[in-house]
Amino acid sequence: MLNRIVKPSISGVPKAVKCFSTTPQNNFKVAVAGASGGIGQPLSLLLKQNPLVTELSLYDVVHTPGVAADLSHIETPAKVKGYVGAESICDAFKGCDVVVIPAGVPRKPGMTRDDLFNTNASIVRDIAKACVEACPKAMLAIISNPVNSTVPIASEIFKKAGKYDPKRIFGVTTLDVVRANTFIAEAKCLDPLTVKVPVIGGHAGVTIMPLISQASPKVSFSESELKALTVRIQDAGTEVVKAKAGAGSATLSMAYAGARFAIALLRGLKGEANVIECAFVKSDVTEAPYFATPLLLGKGGIEKNLGLGTLSAFEQQLLKAGIPELIASIKKGEQFVNK
Numbered sequence: 001m002l003n004r005i006v007k008p009s010i011s012g013v014p015k016a017v018k019c020f021s022t023t024p025q026n027n028f029k030v031a032v033a034g035a036s037g038g039i040g041q042p043l044s045l046l047l048k049q050n051p052l053v054t055e056l057s058l059y060d061v062v063h064t065p066g067v068a069a070d071l072s073h074i075e076t077p078a079k080v081k082g083y084v085g086a087e088s089i090c091d092a093f094k095g096c097d098v099v100v101i102p103a104g105v106p107r108k109p110g111m112t113r114d115d116l117f118n119t120n121a122s123i124v125r126d127i128a129k130a131c132v133e134a135c136p137k138a139m140l141a142i143i144s145n146p147v148n149s150t151v152p153i154a155s156e157i158f159k160k161a162g163k164y165d166p167k168r169i170f171g172v173t174t175l176d177v178v179r180a181n182t183f184i185a186e187a188k189c190l191d192p193l194t195v196k197v198p199v200i201g202g203h204a205g206v207t208i209m210p211l212i213s214q215a216s217p218k219v220s221f222s223e224s225e226l227k228a229l230t231v232r233i234q235d236a237g238t239e240v241v242k243a244k245a246g247a248g249s250a251t252l253s254m255a256y257a258g259a260r261f262a263i264a265l266l267r268g269l270k271g272e273a274n275v276i277e278c279a280f281v282k283s284d285v286t287e288a289p290y291f292a293t294p295l296l297l298g299k300g301g302i303e304k305n306l307g308l309g310t311l312s313a314f315e316q317q318l319l320k321a322g323i324p325e326l327i328a329s330i331k332k333g334e335q336f337v338n339k
């Protein structure tokens with residue numbers, strides 16, 4: 001397949017200055033919805049640097065032409081284009097393999113993620129409607145909070161249109177895994193790059209359930225240390241919200257985590273073996289109809305749900321404590337679309 005490096009259209013400067021080939025398996029179009037925001041900009045920067053991305057479509061209600069012009073000067077193959085405003089959303093998403101969605105408002109100190117529902121529910125609903133129209137087969141990676149409700153919202157929109165494939169809609173919980181890896185590495189003086197901790201459940205407070213008993217390499221903690229670590233992982237988003245003191249929530253670590261997850265989706269699409277990430281998806285592993293667990297990713301999205309594994313007694317308590325809130329948040333999202 002032909003690809004082009006396109007230079008800015010400055011008069012007198014030839015547009016396509018070089019053509020080269022990429023294989024179809026390494027040739028993916030990714031859109032970022034909310035691309036001008038605190039997460040959207042660094043996330044787009046990270047995606048621009050990945051060779052699997054050959055087209056990067058930046059959608060937002062403000063500023064995307066500038067963000068796109070800026071990123072387009074980076075010497076990597078991805079062709080970057082900015083789309084601003086609702087009238088351009090379908091053009092932005094057309095032909096996308098992956099749509100990453102960090103559109104919406106972030107928390108301020110004192111707010112819960114659920115306090116964002118009133119604003120972000122309709123933003124995610126409208127973006128999902130555009131995906132149904134423009135790229136119904138794309139993988140959706142939803143970052144916008146409250147994830148426990150926005151994933152059911154997007155899913156209901158796809159169901160209503162008769163285009164629902166539960167293997168392709170993901171709530172991004174990678175930041176919980178990234179934080180668990182970091183905090184455990186710090187506690188045990190390990191190289192954080194070697195630590196892998198599954199985090200299951202959802203993405204808010206007690207619905208975030210780190211499975212430290214399944215950490216690799218194996219680590220052990222006293223009951224009180226385990227409790228403190230678990231609470232820190234559950235409250236890590238709030239830790240950042242407080243530290244930013246009104247200037248928003250995690251953006252840079254989320255951009256890192258969002259890029260890692262989007263690239264994992266592309267690696268799966270490309271046919272790479274053994275691509276595993278946790279994410280919040282339609283699920284039957286617990287009584288909650290959506291639940292985050294480790295997933296094997298492949299050409300069709302979720303290839304296999306790897307389930308809960310063996311839970312310690314402490315983790316069984318976490319599960320019991322988190323399920324009711326999770327079920328309520330899911331219901332709230334579903335009812336928002338079906339009211």
Ligand SMILES: NC(=O)C1=CN([C@@H]2O[C@H](COP(=O)(O)OP(=O)(O)OC[C@H]3O[C@@H](n4cnc5c(N)ncnc54)[C@H](O)[C@@H]3O)[C@@H](O)[C@H]2O)C=CC1
Nearest residue numbers: 034036037038039060061102103104105106143144145254
């Ligand atoms: N899943 C996770 O682990 C995390 C989720 N988040 C969530 O990500 C979301 C975004 O956070 P930030 O980037 O910090 O916020 P931000 O306010 O910096 O950026 C949001 C962007 O969304 C855009 N936007 C608003 N309405 C839109 C629409 N209808 N269509 C397209 N774009 C629209 C805004 O113009 C803005 O550029 C928040 O809901 C936040 O809670 C944040 C951190 C971690």
Ligand SMILES: O=C([O-])CC(=O)C(=O)O
Nearest residue numbers: 107145175237238249250
């Ligand atoms: O805490 C927030 O509002 C943002 C978020 O989801 C996180 O950092 O985990």
